[in-house]
Amino acid sequence: MTTPTxxxxxxxxxxxxxxxxxxxxxxxxxxxxxxRHVYYPRTSCPHCGSAALEWKMPSGLGTVxxxxxxxRKLADGGDLNVSxxxxxxxxxxxxxxxxxxxxxxxIGQRVRARVQVKxxxxxxxxxxIEGGAA
Amino acid sequence: MRASLxxxxxxxxxxxxxxxxxxxxxxxxxMELLARSAHAAVADAGLTMRDIDGLxxxxxxxxxxxxxxxxxxxxxxxxxxxxxLGGSSFIAHLLPAMHAIRSGQCSAVLVCxxxxxxxxxxGRREIVAARRFLDPQPYEHPYEPMLPVSAxxxxxxxxxxxxxxxxxxxADVAVSARAWARLNPEAFMREPLTREEVLASRKVSDPLTxxxxxxxxxxxxxYVLVSAERARDLPRxxxxxxxxATAVWNRQISSMADLTVTAASQSGREAFAMAGLAPQDIDxxxxxxxxxxxxxxxxxxxxxxxxxxxxxxxxxxxxxxxxRLPVNTNGxxxxxxxxxxxxxxxxxxxxxxxxxxxxxxxxxxxHTALAHGNGxxxxxxxxxxxxxxxxx
Numbered sequence: 001m002t003t004p005t006x007x008x009x010x011x012x013x014x015x016x017x018x019x020x021x022x023x024x025x026x027x028x029x030x031x032x033x034x035x036r037h038v039y040y041p042r043t044s045c046p047h048c049g050s051a052a053l054e055w056k057m058p059s060g061l062g063t064v065x066x067x068x069x070x071x072r073k074l075a076d077g078g079d080l081n082v083s084x085x086x087x088x089x090x091x092x093x094x095x096x097x098x099x100x101x102x103x104x105x106x107i108g109q110r111v112r113a114r115v116q117v118k119x120x121x122x123x124x125x126x127x128x129i130e131g132g133a134a
Numbered sequence: 135m136r137a138s139l140x141x142x143x144x145x146x147x148x149x150x151x152x153x154x155x156x157x158x159x160x161x162x163x164x165m166e167l168l169a170r171s172a173h174a175a176v177a178d179a180g181l182t183m184r185d186i187d188g189l190x191x192x193x194x195x196x197x198x199x200x201x202x203x204x205x206x207x208x209x210x211x212x213x214x215x216x217x218x219l220g221g222s223s224f225i226a227h228l229l230p231a232m233h234a235i236r237s238g239q240c241s242a243v244l245v246c247x248x249x250x251x252x253x254x255x256x257g258r259r260e261i262v263a264a265r266r267f268l269d270p271q272p273y274e275h276p277y278e279p280m281l282p283v284s285a286x287x288x289x290x291x292x293x294x295x296x297x298x299x300x301x302x303x304x305a306d307v308a309v310s311a312r313a314w315a316r317l318n319p320e321a322f323m324r325e326p327l328t329r330e331e332v333l334a335s336r337k338v339s340d341p342l343t344x345x346x347x348x349x350x351x352x353x354x355x356x357y358v359l360v361s362a363e364r365a366r367d368l369p370r371x372x373x374x375x376x377x378x379a380t381a382v383w384n385r386q387i388s389s390m391a392d393l394t395v396t397a398a399s400q401s402g403r404e405a406f407a408m409a410g411l412a413p414q415d416i417d418x419x420x421x422x423x424x425x426x427x428x429x430x431x432x433x434x435x436x437x438x439x440x441x442x443x444x445x446x447x448x449x450x451x452x453x454x455x456x457x458r459l460p461v462n463t464n465g466x467x468x469x470x471x472x473x474x475x476x477x478x479x480x481x482x483x484x485x486x487x488x489x490x491x492x493x494x495x496x497x498x499x500x501h502t503a504l505a506h507g508n509g510x511x512x513x514x515x516x517x518x519x520x521x522x523x524x525x526x
Contacts, residue, residue: 014272018272039273040272040273065292065393066288066289066291066292066295066393067288067291067340068279068284068287068288068291068339068340068341068342069337069339069340070278070279070280070284070339071336071337071338071339071340072280077278080278082277082278082279082284082288082339083288084288084387084388084393092388092389093273093388094273094274094277094279094386094387094388095277096277103340107291107292107295108295123276
């Protein structure tokens with residue numbers, strides 16, 4: 001991607017990432033120095049300290065690493081799944097598995113990322129895919 | 135371990151402790167709870183406020199909290215530490231204060247905290263809303279986790295998945311805490327509690343129920359740290375600080391590298407090295423039990439049992455009165471007191487046990503104690519090892 005880097009005096013990484021999400025695209029940073037992927041977006045690599053972070057389009061595939069069902073009253077929106085997802089690129093993020101009942105999400109479930117754009121604002125969600133629990 | 139830290143072992147002593155208003159104190163402010171605790175701790179040490187020349191304090195809401203505390207108590211401290219790491223702060227404050235006393239920068243450090251979290255008009259819902267602006271987490275908040283409990287629930291889900299830890303074992307942590315609380319007149323919840331009742335209680339964030347979660351109470355706590363030499367001339371039995379270390383690896387649960395291993399594995403290792411002690415040397419253990427999973431994680435990470443064996447270790451009353459290891463003898467954050475941040479109360483209970491002040495819940499012949507604080511979402515970890523003169 002042709003994104004300005006930290007060293008070139010780029011703007012906000014967070015703002016760029018959100019702008020891309022708002023356009024329906026999920027991007028993940030990758031460190032050119034140590035080759036590890038980085039998420040959430042930062043100005044330098046938390047693994048090696050390098051500022052040489054590039055934006056990459058991830059495969060979108062991942063696995064549910066940890067799971068909880070937030071128990072809420074119906075008036076507050078009802079029960080809600082919150083999961084930690086390990087993307088195949090090696091980054092972990094908080095999200096929701098959106099196409100299953102909240103308490104039907106299991107650790108090991110294979111999932112695919114989808115960007116939901118609501119009121120102009122993009123949010124990364126995941127859907128369970130065939131292959132089921134690992 | 136660096137020589138300078140080993141030289142600090144036993145160099146400072148906790149000369150006074152106090153709590154005030156643990157439970158429900160309608161009408162009291164955070165500051166009043168802190169001030170009443172502070173005055174009582176200073177008096178317990180046989181000192182007056184004029185003797186205090188060092189201050190450690192922190193607040194979950196006020197960003198410049200040391201300033202109003204100085205003002206309210208009329209202090210003129212030569213040493214101030216208001217480092218805010220969440221609930222572990224008041225245990226993390228120990229080692230820098232020991233350095234300050236050793237260097238001569240100050241001679242009597244007051245560590246103090248108060249919160250009217252239960253009774254305050256500005257409630258938890260408002261605080262959660264305010265934090266979204268003051269301290270944003272744009273990669274977690276949009277998913278509406280119920281923080282902090284959902285973060286701990288995620289860690290619990292992983293522990294259960296990896297090690298076969300059961301809901302019953304988590305419940306036994308709450309049951310053990312309650313059994314201790316029943317022996318403590320200061321504890322907020324003292325009714326009997328069974329494993330079945332924990333399992334049947336309201337779900338909050340699976341796998342955790344409301345009885346897996348700490349209380350929301352009011353309360354204040356304070357302690358006074360002086361040099362070991364000075365403590366010997368003061369009225370109370372000195373409790374020496376043998377080791378202390380703090381570690382932070384992450385803030386958000388989504389940034390935790392391994393949900394089953396906390397930074398307590400580092401803070402514990404370093405505190406034990408400074409003290410020259412090992413887990414089997416410890417007579418009584420106070421762990422920050424914000425949620426039942428914490429007790430398992432910290433018993434493992436601090437070396438009381440191997441990783442993954444926390445569940446079987448706590449089952450069937452093993453950490454309850456009469457069990458193999460006395461843990462959270464005041465009833466902990468689960469059943470005794472939890473006004474927003476609990477760390478200072480864990481330390482105070484450790485001191486009271488080592489002094490032999492604990493009445494019905496007193497652990498016999500306790501000469502060494504561990505007090506462990508946790509902050510954030512399993513984020514900051516501070517471990518203190520304390521001992522009587524026999525442990526020096």
